[in-house]
Amino acid sequence: MFTYYLDLAVRSLKRNVALTILMIVAIAFGVGASMTTLTVLHVLAQDPIPHKSDQLFNVQLDPRKMEDFKPGEEPNDQMTLLDSQNLLRAKKADRQVLMTGGNAAIEPQRADLDPFFVEARWTSADFFAMFDTPFVAGTGWTADDDDKNARVVVIARPLAEKVFGSTDVVGKELRVAGTPMRISGVIDDWRPTPHYYDLSTGAYAKAEQLFMPFTTSRELKLGRSGTMNCWAEHKDPEAVGAPCEWIQFWVELDSSAKAAAYRDYLVSYSQEQKRAGVYEREPNVRLRDVNAWLAYQKVVPPDARLQTWIALGFLLVCLINTVGLLLTKFLRRSSEIGVRRALGASKRSIFIQLVVEAGIVGLVGGLAGLGLAWLGLWAVRQQPADYAELAHLDLPMLAATFGLAVVSSLLAGLLPAWRGCQITPAIQLKSH
């Protein structure tokens, strides 16, 4: 029977091609606009590490002077080097890591390849286990390497392939800023989105190509990147004890009890620093998990949410338009519906017949909408924003597009189909 309904639907849609195209275009534009903005929002607002985002916490302390103190003020976004090193040594969390962004000059030992710069991260040993970096070869370095300022690096696959033509490079030597470094591991293409562990280098920045112990980078005086905020003059802002915040500090705590205990520890650490005369303010600490941190930092631009609501509103208008067109179309066929009812079609049969017709409009509209969404995302990718290149339809969004199209058109078809099946056959047959 379904094939019969399909056949009837196709005949009906062919009967008035202009009206059919109008309905398909309405659905297509609504779906296309909605899916473009929803995909962008999906990219911007996704959880970058869903399986443990509630176990990773950004740490904030408040070592600033009493000058300009405002009650209820948030602490600094980043940490001083002194506090970071203290917390790292204290080892009060399951894992802890300090880090900052940097740039590294790579000097390939090849005649055909000139030296070049790559984005780098100066960090500590727990980084790889905490943030689940996907290794294709080798591993990260150890805490012992951190302590000894070891000449060791982890590099990303593109860098390995560029310099060595392979990822099988563990144990090989890579010259970084004139210093030979042993490669301990190679990580696969990896781009946590947003770049949550360091938003100061760009909320949607690409992942770094090279990772080196923070201690080693300081000893080699390698350049750093990202923001730095100082609240007093100091001759060397990067020195231990300088009144400048520029370090990201993250801890891993696998239970809420541990998180509460760690927060208490941060309070007692702040009190201790105040007693020692290092801090002037009362303890003001924050411990935010990944999603709370992203929300606090307002990573998703408000425009993206607004555009999504506008696009969904547009879809609603398109759907109402389609409801109107389908209603007109179905009610104009009252006499045919009356004949079918007289010849034995139940209300349910008529309802299914009309819903199938609406479903076809939705399916074709959805396919066209998919094309428009693809076009819309291509346009987004031409924008200068750092997230632009991430705007691609992935499998879940592809499925969502189809789902949205079919559900939308079925919703648009339900009322007209219901009205259609309520047609009183007796009146239609006499007035035909």
Add this chain to the structure above:
Amino acid sequence: MLHMQDVSKVFRTEMVETHALRNLSLEVCAGEFVAITGPSGSGKTTFLNIAGLLEELTGGKYLLDGIDVKQLGDKARSHLRNEKIGFVFQSFNLIPDLNLFDNVDVPLRYRRMTRGERKKRIESALERVGLASRMRHFPAELSGGQQQRVAIARAIAGDPTLLLADEPTGNLDSAMAREVMQLLEELNAQGTIVVIVTHDPEIAARAQRNVHIVDGVATDLERGPALIRPGKPEALQPTG
């Protein structure tokens, strides 16, 4: 086959209550050819719609082939209508974008028959009305009389026991009307009950029995001695 007892039908709007049928009682048995006559607005079509299960009765009782239709839901009524009743309308009511084959196919589709069985019945029905050679034509390519013959083919394809015809010759010229009436008489002769609504005395005269409806009240003229018709006139030959 068709048993109505004190059937009434009231149409209500906010302002007006219209009694289309009042305590109508009627029995139509197997093999009968009954004409329903009466002036316009007397309730003839309402009677036909209730008899054809297209409208629900307000009061009384209606048994179709022993089944009390008042108790049935939409699905069961539709099924019963499809199985037992064939309709022929004044305006033919063919679906314009279906060819003759597909038009005759409509009632069979709702009976969930196999493709082969449907094909056999469609060809046989179109054969009976003399249009088998034109089954791929569309209604607009036919004359009024031919369209009504297709409508009859559609009505009989499902082999109903009751054929309800509402002014089936109303839109036809006299030659075509004779042709259609002859076809209905042939079907009746083969055992199908025919109930025809008409206000054409010539058509009514060809029925075995006349029921006259005025202001929703029916009088069975067969039982009024002065008005009993003597019998069927000779069937007319079809033209072209």
